[in-house]
Amino acid sequence: MKNKRFERRDFLKGAAAAGAGLALPGRVLSQTAAKIKLGLMLPYTGTYAPLGVAIENGFRLALAESGGRLGGREVEFYKVDDESEPAKATDNVNRLVTRDKVDVVIGTVHSGVAAAMIRVTKESGTLHIIPNAGVGAATGALCAPNIVRTSFSNWQPGYAMGAVLAQRKSVRNVVTLTWRYAAGEESMKGFKDGYSKGGGTIAKELWIPFPNVEFQALLTEIASVKPDAVYSFFAGGGAAKFLRDYAQAGLKDKIPLVGPGFLTDGVLEAAGPSAQGIETCLHYADNLNTRRDNDFRAAYAKAYRMQPDVYAVQGYDSGLLLAAALKSVNGSIDDRKAVVAAMEKVTVDSPRGRWRLSKAHNPVQDIYLRKVVGTENKYVGVAVKALDDDPASIAACKMS
Numbered sequence: 134m135k136n137k138r139f140e141r142r143d144f145l146k147g148a149a150a151a152g153a154g155l156a157l158p159g160r161v162l163s164q165t166a167a168k169i170k171l172g173l174m175l176p177y178t179g180t181y182a183p184l185g186v187a188i189e190n191g192f193r194l195a196l197a198e199s200g201g202r203l204g205g206r207e208v209e210f211y212k213v214d215d216e217s218e219p220a221k222a223t224d225n226v227n228r229l230v231t232r233d234k235v236d237v238v239i240g241t242v243h244s245g246v247a248a249a250m251i252r253v254t255k256e257s258g259t260l261h262i263i264p265n266a267g268v269g270a271a272t273g274a275l276c277a278p279n280i281v282r283t284s285f286s287n288w289q290p291g292y293a294m295g296a297v298l299a300q301r302k303s304v305r306n307v308v309t310l311t312w313r314y315a316a317g318e319e320s321m322k323g324f325k326d327g328y329s330k331g332g333g334t335i336a337k338e339l340w341i342p343f344p345n346v347e348f349q350a351l352l353t354e355i356a357s358v359k360p361d362a363v364y365s366f367f368a369g370g371g372a373a374k375f376l377r378d379y380a381q382a383g384l385k386d387k388i389p390l391v392g393p394g395f396l397t398d399g400v401l402e403a404a405g406p407s408a409q410g411i412e413t414c415l416h417y418a419d420n421l422n423t424r425r426d427n428d429f430r431a432a433y434a435k436a437y438r439m440q441p442d443v444y445a446v447q448g449y450d451s452g453l454l455l456a457a458a459l460k461s462v463n464g465s466i467d468d469r470k471a472v473v474a475a476m477e478k479v480t481v482d483s484p485r486g487r488w489r490l491s492k493a494h495n496p497v498q499d500i501y502l503r504k505v506v507g508t509e510n511k512y513v514g515v516a517v518k519a520l521d522d523d524p525a526s527i528a529a530c531k532m533s
């Protein structure tokens with residue numbers, strides 16, 4: 134089946150021919166250029182649904198700020214709910230790439246789903262922006278010129294949290310408890326890398342399948358091991374439930390709970406008092422109090438009547454990066470090489486602070502230490518400045 138883009142091109146060719154050699158004025162060209170097709174593949178149901186919504190909101194805000202156009206061209210959205218379900222991921226991404234023939238795929242949240250998407254977009258060469266999933270391979274063994282990540286690698290916040298705890302002489306042994314899938318495993322590796330550098334040891338590794346939230350037996354085990362701290366990766370609805378269960382088990386005031394910032398971002402309302410005082414590391418905090426962040430937060434709150442979180446920032450930055458690159462290539466999204474080269478040159482003026490893509494297309498960024506106070510993940514300080522990815526991932530990326 135012919136897609137719209139080609140029909141438009143045929144029309145353009147015809148129009149040029151009809152003009153008998155007269156060049157069409159640029160203004161007319163940009164008005165008649167086909168719409169850019171944006172494929173959003175995000176979770177709109179399940180434990181990560183609020184994350185998908187925040188990413189889309191952030192992206193749409195950036196788009197609105199560039200006048201609703203990218204590189205002067207109108208856009209149209211194609212959406213798929215990936216349900217954070219790896220088994221459905223290949224079919225879902227093919228809906229966008231093969232059926233809808235989108236110009237760019239934006240997705241997703243879950244590392245396992247993202248890994249399946251990458252296999253498809255790497256093969257098809259479709260531009261692919263990852264606005265959350267931290268799976269190391271995306272910017273490691275599976276890296277590709279057409280794939281960029283605007284969020285983080287799972288290793289990054291984990292490493293920073295480990296480095297922070299390593300400096301605390303009172304915290305010598307830690308139990309880790311995370312969902313067992315790529316994000317939990319890689320977050321935990323980052324934590325271990327940062328923490329063991331300072332001589333700390335992991336007393337025990339506990340796991341629970343994604344997206345299970347039956348924590349009781351594991352909390353009983355933590356109480357019996359009595360570590361100096363617990364490190365956990367959970368996010369979305371599952372994180373809120375975990376925070377409540379941890380407090381209800383009587384552990385909150387006895388054994389400090391830490392984690393990557395996903396543990397407390399976007400879940401403070403649902404977690405209530407059980408989140409108070411929890412320290413985490415992340416590339417965003419709620420009160421950075423920079424002009425850039427304050428402007429973003431005001432605009433987001435006005436547009437959506439709620440406060441943004443890290444996922445909203447990542448969606449917003451995906452829009453900023455794409456808008457900046459397409460502006461510099463005048464909307465020629467078919468020239469993929471030029472678009473990617475432009476992305477590689479962009480310094481994203483993000484609410485989180487300025488960042489750029491590494492050679493492997495992962496953000497190099499400051500990671501902050503934060504603490505939950507009231508309804509905010511309050512900035513405490515910079516845990517690690519300008520952190521790149523896991524050296525093992527960097528070495529595994531062979532861009533070709």
Ligand code: PHB
Binds near residue numbers: 266287316
């Ligand atoms: C992931 O699967 O990579 C993931 C999901 C949710 C988060 C962070 C990472 O909050």
